[in-house]
Amino acid sequence: MENKVKVLKSFKSVKRFYKVSSAAIVHFLLITFFLSFTVNAQDILSNVDLSAEERQWISEHPILTATNNMDLVPLDFVRDNIPKGFAIDYLNLAAKNVGLNIEYKNGLSWDELVKKVQNKEIDITHSLMINEEREEYLNFTKPYLDIPIVNFGRKGSSRINSIADMENKRIGVIQGWAITDYYRENHPEFELIEYSTIKDALNGLSSKEVDVVTGSLFTLEYFISQNFMNDLEVIGDDYAFNSNNIVEHRIATRKDYPILRDILQKGMDAITFEEYKLLAERWGTKTEIVQNIDFTKEELQWIKENQTIRITNKTEMAPIDFNQGGGATGLSIDYINLIAEKIGIKTEYVNDPNWNRLLELVKNKELDMTHSLVKTDEREEYLNFTKPYLHVPWVYFGRKGDPKINSIMDLEGKKIGVIEGSLPWNIYNRDYDHLNIKGYQSADIALNDLSSGVIDIYINLVATTNYKIKRNLITNIEVNGKDFYPKSKNQGEFRLAFNKDRGILKSIFEKGMDAVTEGEFSALSTQWYTHINYNININLSAEERAW
Structure with a gap:
């Protein structure tokens, strides 16, 4: 007899939180909404009841292909060219239970992936719902997630x-x-x-x-x-x-492989409650998984001899990197501290309102590392960069009702505000020196100048600028260009970076980055997302808020 555990029926009682904290729902969903699945009452682990025909089919199909979405985080996505997510782990577990091997296909849009399954170029898909059109070319399993x-x-x-x-x-x-x-x-x-x-x-x-x-x-x-x-x-x-x-998520196979659907369903039925719960916790906002980091002898010796590293801290790049009450804080700071805890290193942050001065300290080897930084050819001359850990786009801000910025040509004849030392500052001063660029060290001053008409355009990160607009109660500014020009492959990709002579520290931190789970990073981003929503006008009185 099958037991179907349905926690989702409690969803209706959660709806009231929509008006309180939509971010809080993420935590609830990750831990409880995943607990909706079908298992066999006997909790079959290895003795799956496969027929002789099914066993023969498996032996004749040693490797099967499956879709892998690029951005359906945290269910089905790609990180560092590796398929990841709850649905990926779930399919791998079901496949392992019946002796199947899966090779994932990605790099395409979801629409293109589904068409490849329809054309029998890919064998398996998942994280999708059943409908009449899809039933014409797919065989669906029972749902495993609502x-x-x-x-x-x-x-x-x-x-x-x-x-x-x-x-x-x-x-x-x-x-x-x-x-x-x-x-x-x-x-x-x-x-x-x-x-x-x-x-x-x-x-x-x-x-x-x-x-x-x-x-x-x-x-x-x-x-x-x-x-x-x-x-x-x-x-x-x-x-x-x-x-x-x-929406009920299911696994589906190409239409001419009905036997594969039956095999996978048996693999799904063999997944135990404990196994499913472990997957939910892994991809949720909490995790109890302990990862041992495989350091080399040289790396362990370096950590032993260098217990504290010195790191940049900007003054006003909230909510990513800023200083509050004399202490470094922000998403990037919390991320670095989490890595440092995993690798056994203490952190010391050096604060300066001038970003150029901080970069000079790193360049002159007075600081060990920096962060929240986009990789450029110029910076690579003195820095070693890790892989990206955060994507925050650069955008154009203008006064409400102003013309949109849709190309570099739209900047001609406009007074453009840019933070000195930032990526746009370097690009425009190097390659577009005919533009009317005004440098700022303070985002607050730049936004005030934009609001009052001193400048026409302000270029900065969407997250940090929206934070300041709301905190400073500026009502006449909005995004009027969502793409930064000229476009580049590393645009908006934030990385950690180290002095050129700190190659071993870069290697140590990259291993620490790999030890941070998606759930742990999700918890950090959710925490700062909530901070933006609820603390953005924290200094206002109740009377002022009501007004």
Whole structure:
């Protein structure tokens, strides 16, 4: 007899938190919403009851291919060219139970991946729901995960309480998602704007290209917290998609492999409650997994002889890297401290409001490392960079109603404010010296000048600038160009960086970075996302807040 554990039925009692803290739902989802699965009452582990035909089929198909989404974090995504996520681990566990080996295919959009399964170029897909169209070319297993579907909008938007509330709105959807097909076929009155990635859709919502983005609460909320999009929030359940506000995720196989579907279902049925719970905890906001870091003898000796390292700390790059009450704080600071704890090194932060002076200290080897930094050819002359750990885009800010910035040509004739020593400062002074650039050491002064008309454009990171706009109660500034020009491959990718003669320290930290789980990093980003939402005007009195 099968036992199906349903924690998701408690979701309705969680809806009240939408208006309190959408970020808090991430924690609840990661720990409890995952606990929805089917297991065999006997908890079969190795003695899966495969027929002789199924065993023969497995022996004739030693390696099978499966889809791997690029950005469906934390379910199905890619990090350092490695497939990761809850769904990946779940499929691998099910496959292991029945002796299957999986090779993942990625680098394509979700729509392109599904088409490859349809064309029988890929054998297995997952993290998708069943519908009539897909049943024509896929065989589906039973569901293994339920996810709520909601509507996101900009803060202050009217709430979505019915299908009628969706009309006359521009709705952002993801190409290839079942909800996109459903809307197109069943609601021709909807104005749909399709995006190839989740991030593009949310950026479109933030920049007012669309009014609503419909999708998985779990995944969209994760992206919002990771990218500090504190101007977005849940504005209602989805009333148009006929699924009772819930999407059931399943594994599916190509249509001509019905036996593969049956084999995988047996592998799924053999997954125990304890195994499933471990996966949920691994990809949740908490983890009890202990990872031993494989340091070399030289690295261990270096750590023993160098117990404290000195690191840069900016004054006003909140919420990523700033100083509060005389102490270094921010997402990057917490991330470095977590790594330092794992590798057994103490940190000492050196604060300076001038970013150029901090870089000079690193360049002159007075400091060991820096962070929250984009890799450039110039910086690589004196720094060794790690892989990226955070993506924060550079954007253009202008006064509300000003023309949009859609190319480098749109900057001609405008007074442009840039923080001295930043990536835009270096690029524009080196390659576009004909532009009217005004340098600033303080973002607060730059924003005041933009608000009052002293400058026309201000270029900075979207997360840090939105934070300051809200904290300083500036109401006439908005993003008026979501892409930074000229575009570069490393644009917005934050990395750790070390002096050239600290190669061994870079190696040690990279191993520490690898030991940080996705759940641990998610907890940090969620913490700072919540900080933005609830502490941004902390110095206002109750009377001032009410006003």
